[in-house]
Amino acid sequence: MAREFPADSVGLVTPQTQHFDAPLRLESGRELPAYDLIYETYGELNAARSNAILVCHALSSDHHAAGYHSEDDRKPGWWEACIGPGKPIDTDRFFVVCCNNLGGCKGSTGPMSVNPETGKPWGPDFPVVTVGDWVASQARLADVLGIEQWAAVVGGSLGGMQALQWAIDYPERLRHALVIAASPKLTAQNIAFNEVARQAIMSDPDFHAGHYYEHGTIPRRGLMIARMLGHITYLSDDSMRAKFGRELREGKLNFGFDVEFQVESYLRYQGQSFVERFDANTYLLMTKALDYFDPASRHGGDLSAALAPVRARMLVVSFTSDWRFSPQRSREIVKALLDGDKEVSYAEIEATQGHDAFLMPIEKYLDVFHAYMGNVAAECATTGEDAQ
Amino acid sequence: MAREFPADSVGLVTPQTQHFDAPLRLESGRELPAYDLIYETYGELNAARSNAILVCHALSSDHHAAGYHSEDDRKPGWWEACIGPGKPIDTDRFFVVCCNNLGGCKGSTGPMSVNPETGKPWGPDFPVVTVGDWVASQARLADVLGIEQWAAVVGGSLGGMQALQWAIDYPERLRHALVIAASPKLTAQNIAFNEVARQAIMSDPDFHAGHYYEHGTIPRRGLMIARMLGHITYLSDDSMRAKFGRELREGKLNFGFDVEFQVESYLRYQGQSFVERFDANTYLLMTKALDYFDPASRHGGDLSAALAPVRARMLVVSFTSDWRFSPQRSREIVKALLDGDKEVSYAEIEATQGHDAFLMPIEKYLDVFHAYMGNVAAECATTGEDAQ
Numbered sequence: 203m204a205r206e207f208p209a210d211s212v213g214l215v216t217p218q219t220q221h222f223d224a225p226l227r228l229e230s231g232r233e234l235p236a237y238d239l240i241y242e243t244y245g246e247l248n249a250a251r252s253n254a255i256l257v258c259h260a261l262s263s264d265h266h267a268a269g270y271h272s273e274d275d276r277k278p279g280w281w282e283a284c285i286g287p288g289k290p291i292d293t294d295r296f297f298v299v300c301c302n303n304l305g306g307c308k309g310s311t312g313p314m315s316v317n318p319e320t321g322k323p324w325g326p327d328f329p330v331v332t333v334g335d336w337v338a339s340q341a342r343l344a345d346v347l348g349i350e351q352w353a354a355v356v357g358g359s360l361g362g363m364q365a366l367q368w369a370i371d372y373p374e375r376l377r378h379a380l381v382i383a384a385s386p387k388l389t390a391q392n393i394a395f396n397e398v399a400r401q402a403i404m405s406d407p408d409f410h411a412g413h414y415y416e417h418g419t420i421p422r423r424g425l426m427i428a429r430m431l432g433h434i435t436y437l438s439d440d441s442m443r444a445k446f447g448r449e450l451r452e453g454k455l456n457f458g459f460d461v462e463f464q465v466e467s468y469l470r471y472q473g474q475s476f477v478e479r480f481d482a483n484t485y486l487l488m489t490k491a492l493d494y495f496d497p498a499s500r501h502g503g504d505l506s507a508a509l510a511p512v513r514a515r516m517l518v519v520s521f522t523s524d525w526r527f528s529p530q531r532s533r534e535i536v537k538a539l540l541d542g543d544k545e546v547s548y549a550e551i552e553a554t555q556g557h558d559a560f561l562m563p564i565e566k567y568l569d570v571f572h573a574y575m576g577n578v579a580a581e582c583a584t585t586g587e588d589a590q
Numbered sequence: 591m592a593r594e595f596p597a598d599s600v601g602l603v604t605p606q607t608q609h610f611d612a613p614l615r616l617e618s619g620r621e622l623p624a625y626d627l628i629y630e631t632y633g634e635l636n637a638a639r640s641n642a643i644l645v646c647h648a649l650s651s652d653h654h655a656a657g658y659h660s661e662d663d664r665k666p667g668w669w670e671a672c673i674g675p676g677k678p679i680d681t682d683r684f685f686v687v688c689c690n691n692l693g694g695c696k697g698s699t700g701p702m703s704v705n706p707e708t709g710k711p712w713g714p715d716f717p718v719v720t721v722g723d724w725v726a727s728q729a730r731l732a733d734v735l736g737i738e739q740w741a742a743v744v745g746g747s748l749g750g751m752q753a754l755q756w757a758i759d760y761p762e763r764l765r766h767a768l769v770i771a772a773s774p775k776l777t778a779q780n781i782a783f784n785e786v787a788r789q790a791i792m793s794d795p796d797f798h799a800g801h802y803y804e805h806g807t808i809p810r811r812g813l814m815i816a817r818m819l820g821h822i823t824y825l826s827d828d829s830m831r832a833k834f835g836r837e838l839r840e841g842k843l844n845f846g847f848d849v850e851f852q853v854e855s856y857l858r859y860q861g862q863s864f865v866e867r868f869d870a871n872t873y874l875l876m877t878k879a880l881d882y883f884d885p886a887s888r889h890g891g892d893l894s895a896a897l898a899p900v901r902a903r904m905l906v907v908s909f910t911s912d913w914r915f916s917p918q919r920s921r922e923i924v925k926a927l928l929d930g931d932k933e934v935s936y937a938e939i940e941a942t943q944g945h946d947a948f949l950m951p952i953e954k955y956l957d958v959f960h961a962y963m964g965n966v967a968a969e970c971a972t973t974g975e976d977a978q
Contacts, residue, residue: 389827390833390836393851398822401818401858405815439777439778439779442778442779445778448776458718459714
């Protein structure tokens with residue numbers, strides 16, 4: 203008997219892969235000769251092709267944003283809380299597209315893919331990709347899908363940065379941008395955490411300067427450390443306290459270096475399981491894309507100037523306990539948009555969950571998200587403005 | 591010609607070592623058969639032996655709190671800002687003692703010392719030591735020095751925890767305790783950071799389960815990662831921004847994985863130089879002592895009950911930008927003391943430097959510190975109370 207998925211889930215989904223033959227010129231100046239993008243879609247594209255939503259993923263997620271891959275799939279996609287029939291990104295109204303970004307390890311061309319020039323995996327020779335490069339590659343995917351203009355581009359964290367970049371780079375190609383739990387650029391502290399993660403990976407003897415595929419090794423230790431560290435920055439101090447407190451796994455101190463506190467056990471598990479499903483070279487690339495994101499840098503640090511081209515209406519959302527990209531960082535985006543007379547709504551959601559809140563079914567958050575999306579028209583107005 | 595040290599420095603200092611033959615029973619239940627404590631003293635002990643101040647060190651520092659070890663010593667002791675003639679801990683008035691804690695790597699018995707049972711370095715077999723164990727060992731040092739009662743016990747961070755533990759464990763043996771930038775216990779997030787640091791060290795192939803001395807290796811990579819990570823938690827986001835911003839070392843992105851941002855260069859340097867001067871097994875022990883510190887745990891989580899024995903007057907100091915042990919944590923100590931009708935002063939210092947502020951010559955901080963110490967009598971009052 204077939205499994206019954208929840209009524210508000212998109213249910214069974216199957217990824218598709220699009221091959222691109224035309225080379226992609228990257229911000230670094232290098233060129234990717236040809237590449238694949240793996241993506242999923244949910245809902246139906248309408249005849250006018252005007253109801254498409256692009257969902258952009260964060261550091262360690264992928265194209266599998268909603269639904270299930272098989273009847274016995276244990277976990278749904280990463281944004282199941284927000285995508286589905288009747289959910290904020292309502293698949294009864296919208297056609298949703300989510301692709302794994304270039305440099306990824308889940309099916310799009312990345313370090314694990316074969317470099318046509320050498321016949322071997324790209325490994326560390328895969329070019330450094332930027333948020334702008336991803337947006338350019340996503341625009342090409344839109345071309346292939348016949349989507350001239352997205353109803354909205356939506357993302358959280360690094361995904362929110364892509365939504366912002368879309369609004370800057372392709373102002374005519376989206377009507378709305380939703381920038382959730384993001385930042386206009388990393389702080390020195392953000393970069394520092396990324397650097398420690400990178401050093402953990404790169405100093406792992408099994409890393410072999412990134413050529414570990416050929417050595418039959420995986421820099422497990424380094425990637426585990428990187429993930430453990432990342433995880434701390436995704437949670438708030440409060441949420442860790444609520445989740446673990448100082449609880450001891452065995453109820454008493456053991457005066458040794460095995461796991462003692464629940465939080466240690468949790469982090470080790472998170473780190474170890476991540477190693478099984480993620481590639482270290484991809485992790486390095488994703489952290490670099492984060493570090494490099496700084497649209498204001500080409501405008502002498504003037505974010506408002508960087509956002510001058512924006513025509514999309516914007517929703518910016520932050521979470522009170524997010525210390526990775528705090529509400530203050532979201533407010534910088536909002537202020538720059540307002541200074542440029544752009545249309546922007548801003549919601550600061552009271553939440554204890556830290557940065558990870560953007561992935562979670564927090565009522566107030568879903569309400570705001572839902573309400574905003576309710577005003578995103580599935581049809582293009584003939585004037586080019588939203589019909590609301 | 592002899593070098594002229596600053597007039598407000600204690601100048602040239604020479605560490606001394608005290609050997610203890612009597613075994614020390616540890617909180618873990620294990621026993622340290624015999625041990626050495628290396629320590630420094632500054633100023634003169636008065637005839638009544640009533641003007642002694644114990645300074646307790648933090649995670650990675652040692653007995654060298656002030657002055658210089660040689661004529662060409664480049665750097666003074668770690669608390670040079672606060673100890674010396676005319677400084678908050680005024681060596682014209684006080685006799686200052688600072689020892690390297692048990693488990694250390696700077697001369698006191700620790701993992702690098704020889705285990706008399708095996709004739710080899712203790713390595714990972716060195717017993718886990720706690721803040722309470724350190725305080726007990728420091729009390730024995732006080733016995734040897736003929737100091738029945740400290741005028742004050744003073745420390746920042748993990749050192750502040752020792753000052754607090756002194757006030758609990760030996761209420762008659764100190765008149766004042768100064769608890770600076772400390773916390774009554776670590777949060778889950780604090781423990782999580784420690785655990786990532788430990789995993790970085792312990793997963794380094796050169797760690798050899800802690801027996802790296804015998805293998806002729808040093809777990810450099812792991813210790814470097816641990817230190818880089820620690821360093822992020824010592825600085826505030828603001829101080830990192832002020833110090834590094836997003837400045838690029840070569841003025842432009844290089845689209846690679848070499849150092850790009852100044853903050854990366856700084857952290858790598860900090861990590862690499864730390865490896866030359868600190869022992870990985872000691873680092874593990876120090877982080878455990880931090881994790882375990884929780885005086886309230888024996889009183890069902892009631893900090894006020896834990897502090898019931900306290901007779902010392904207390905000064906608690908916190909720094910606004912300290913996110914490792916935030917002002918909120920200091921206020922927990924203050925509240926518990928007030929709830930128990932203890933005498934406590936509290937200062938929350940406006941400072942951008944993060945946790946490291948406690949080491950720095952911040953005017954307001956030095957003023958408060960100075961003023962409080964000015965009221966610490968060098969003489970015991972005959973009533974047993976302070977003569978002020």
